Amino acid sequence: MSSPLALALVPLFLTGPVPATPVITPTAITQTFEEPADADDPAIWVNPRNTERSVVLGTLKEGGLAAFDLNGRTIGVYPAPQPPTPGAKPGRYNNVDVLGNRAFVSDRGRDRIRVFQVDEHGAKDITNPATKPVFSSTEQEVEKQHTVYGLAAGRVDGKDVVVTSRRNETTIALLHATGNDTEKVSTLDLPGTFTLPNGKQWTVCTEPGEGPQVEGMVIDERTSTLYAAQEDVGIWRIPLRSNGFGKPQLVDEVRTWGTPQKFNPETEECEADGPNPGFGGKWLEADAEGLTIANDVLLASSQGDSRFVAYRKANMVPLKDFRISDVEHSDGADIVLGKLDLLVVHDGERENGTGFAFIRF
Template sequence: MKRYLPLAALLVSACATEPAQDLYAIETAPIPAAVETAPMVGKGDKADDPAVWVNLANPAASLVLGTNKDAGLYVYNLAGEELQFLDVGRVNNVDLRGDLAVASNDETNSVSWFTIDSTTNTVSHIGDTPTNKDEPYGICAGLVGNTYYAMPTYKDGVAQVWAVATDAISDGPELLAEIQVGQYGQLQLEGCVFDEANGQVFVGEEEHGVWKLDLNDWTAAPVSVDTIDARNGLVADVEGMDIWAGENGEGYLVVSSQAADRFVVYDLKAPHAPRGVFTVVESLDGAIDAVTHTDGLDVNSAPLPGFPNGIVVVQDDGNPESGVDQNFKLVDWTLIQAALGLE
């Protein structure tokens, strides 16, 4: 299936001396949505970013955390039913490692911390870390040994690195570094993801593309992974990203290409070759609408009921109309794997 620019844009292009390439026109694999969460009822840009928590003792009891950037953090089960709401303020992005989650809170200019109880399947807010910087935007979490990392990203192109020992969470994290990742355009960063197995962190510059940082050397210069201009499927805004993790550091990076309603998949290991592009279309029975203008996403390779090779969860801008009853869609990785010919 191909996506095309609106007629007005095509007419402008036709008047140019040399016809411009249509960045929207690219082959995509249509993947049907499997499940959708309860909507964040009302109009406006509310839903933003999900994170999947796997209950190791009982995978069927796994959870999806989802931010409402006007209100707080929602918790859903794998059937999409709302289980919990935490009124913690305007949290924009959320991520987790193990039973500890972090969210970027631009109401309090802090990193908000949460624990997940695997016995009761409940999420609890345990505190906030002031970032001493306005409007933390995106965030991602990492875990290396017993060191837990939280990386909030900012609209001025900066990424902060906070770290704390997992046995000393109550002591609070330490700020290790502030890195100027954004280099071009509007500099704005949001999506990011830690790849601990390969010692790297991927960060999205919304108007430019994807960068990677050296997890073992925060002073190293950011390295370009892909750009919008390379025409591999990215368009502005470059938004949510996460990893399907395989064995021995193998796997795939998935990145939301927001304005084109699609997702670009790359090899996790360098040179990070593009492996294909997919869209999320309506469910096979037509009961769940297609996904448009995705902001945040999350990927998990753990086998779950109904998702034998892992799951992808993406924000949907409209349910079905843009800015109305936004929610999150759950997608079976098996279908993506087959459509794109992934190992």
């Protein structure tokens, strides 16, 4: 495990018997956000002049985008766009990532990638007003809400790129990021049906007309690799070039991978339709969610049981799992190691809403 992360966990092992799943206490938490604001995904902007004046960003869905200082205090909240016409969907900010002094936000409501300029005072929306929908060919198609969802940003082959997934679909898209706009250059469709070790075919259960979507993603700039969490499937490792994707490899599955399920129209949920055959992984309880990289370690949110799993990135060997005190059903996470040494995670279930938790090492 990378040394700063390992050192952060050492105190957990010095106070008596090692718990099966250690618990880390946050050093700060943000305010609680209530509907229509709904916290989802964080990203960390490191101030190059003064790291203690760095900024954490967090999406709030229809509540927009929030900026926080390192003590979790709110610096500003930047509203999502209003509906362009009566009856249309408003902006809905789902995921965020930082690249240099820009933040890229997936606007699920309007199927756009929004661009923000970030400094120690917060964020400013600089999106090109003429930016086009990513997946929808018309504004009418936007209203079907099969729109941008998860997001990761990085630098690959000397180019600034953004990868975004499509809500209720298996598609992910690669975009070039230039100034205040993005341009789609390639797409990849992940599978929704798999061949099990016993030779049978297994199709992921979803609502009719939908596919098993991806949300949590992170780009490993050192190896030009995308890690993508397909919620009811597991974690994919995908070679990434500036003009497209390589062959995806499923490197860990959720525990229920391969379990027969059927959709119940009355509850609008997928329910077990047979025993778990045991073909899935041992560490992730669906949904597989937020991903972030700490040097040679990949951290993943096991949302179904509110744990985080640390993998050795090179071979995806699980190193340890842990919980964060009072953090439930986490969607997103971001980590920065070095001068700042900060982990930020989404807290998906507070008494009156949602928020974010900070852990300083």
